[in-house]
Amino acid sequence: KAGVTQTPRYLIKTRGQQVTLSCSPISGHRSVSWYQQTPGQGLQFLFEYFSETQRNKGNFPGRFSGRQFSNSRSEMNVSTLELGDSALYLCASSLGSGRLADTQYFGPGTRLTVL
């Protein structure tokens, strides 16, 4: 089975621009979660989607948004980029039943640099 894939792997943007990141979960997985990883704040939960519905959301401004398609692929969008948005963005997929046995599998991440 193919693992979680994220595209692009690297992105360089300037302040004020917007960006869209993509995540393809493992086949059969219906849940996709997004995390932001920075040296200062560590790993922070952005949001989780299950069957095209946002199931939970972290404490991030409205500039951060996401969606999930019927094939479970997910995108996250960041508008009006700020320098502080520079980070590694990780997505993780799971079956989504909420049980412990549902291991979350992480993708390699998208490294976003905002200049």
Next chain:
Amino acid sequence: AQTVTQSQPEMSVQEAETVTLSCTYDTSESDYYLFWYKQPPSRQMILVIRQEAYKQQNATENRFSVNFQKAAKSFSLKISDSQLGDAAMYFCAYRSAMNRDDKIIFGKGTRLHILP
């Protein structure tokens, strides 16, 4: 709100020795899951071990075992017979069992160095 604290930003251990990584957490919930994740340099995050809060028995996965102290809200990871491939960032993590979603709360991580 739940929090996870890893008090050791970095640790080093000699190859073949045993090392213990510490983690404490804070929650008012009675049912939850705890995890240790490993993130090798420039590689993907993978699950090392997991524990259900209502199970008193400590989880074990080969050379990895945990010491789960529910009353003390402590969840340490022991790595036995350390190998060079164990060098990575290790994250302690918490997930509520009260909800069906997959939100995980991570600690800041402990970078583990293996000395040959």
